[in-house]
Amino acid sequence: MNKIYEFYSNRNNGSFPNYNEKFKKFGVSPKNPIIFILDNELSSKDKPLKKLISQVELDKTKLASFKNDNFINITSNLYLTTHQLVKGLKECEIEDLFDKGTLNVKLNNKSFEKDSKKFNDKIHYGKTIFADYVSKNYKNIDFNEFRPLLDNLNKIITNYPPN
Numbered sequence: 001m002n003k004i005y006e007f008y009s010n011r012n013n014g015s016f017p018n019y020n021e022k023f024k025k026f027g028v029s030p031k032n033p034i035i036f037i038l039d040n041e042l043s044s045k046d047k048p049l050k051k052l053i054s055q056v057e058l059d060k061t062k063l064a065s066f067k068n069d070n071f072i073n074i075t076s077n078l079y080l081t082t083h084q085l086v087k088g089l090k091e092c093e094i095e096d097l098f099d100k101g102t103l104n105v106k107l108n109n110k111s112f113e114k115d116s117k118k119f120n121d122k123i124h125y126g127k128t129i130f131a132d133y134v135s136k137n138y139k140n141i142d143f144n145e146f147r148p149l150l151d152n153l154n155k156i157i158t159n160y161p162p163n
Contacts, residue, residue, distance in 0.1 A: 001036050001048065002055055008075050009056075020076045030077035033160040035153065040082040041091040042067070049082060056080075071152040079156050083149040095130065097145035107133060 006016040023030065041047035045054075056074055058066065066072040071081035086096055095103070095114050103112055113124035134141060 001038075001052055004034070004036075005052065005055060005074070005078065008078050020078075029161060033077045033079050033156050035079045035081060035156055037149070037153075038080070038082050039091075039093040040070070040085055041093070042082075043091050047091075052080065069152070070148065071156060073156075073162070077160065081149065081152045081156065083146070086145055095127065097143075097149075098134075099142045099145075102134070102141050105133060 008018065008020045010018055036052065038049040041049050042053065044050055062072055070084055071079060073079050083094055083097055085092055089096060093114060105112065107125050107129060110123055110125045112130050113119045114127060119126060
């Protein structure tokens, strides 16, 4: 994502062309938004969301808006969104939006573990297997906690391009 952003900015010391400026020069506007969807991990400096926010250098007003709304227009057709914090967590991953029943599903006598530091392949399955389970069983899974994220995606798409 950081590399993609560099194609939209002049902060790359000329390593990447600013395609946003080139298209503007020719009077061409992007037809669709590009949306980065990242886990809501804004407190940890080594996490992708925090790194991108730092690279973009949002001013205090835009950062406050992002923290409140969980999405922001970075520039042109480039948007950033994340999901809401849940379960009293100060940071969370998208898997935290699933209900306990889904997170506690045993597959081949293994339980789901999203934390790579705690992961033991003898007793756990990881995110790839979990995602596969979700895609095959979506009709029986509660996605209510995903509504705010989906609403934000809808707002971005339906309000693009901005007037």
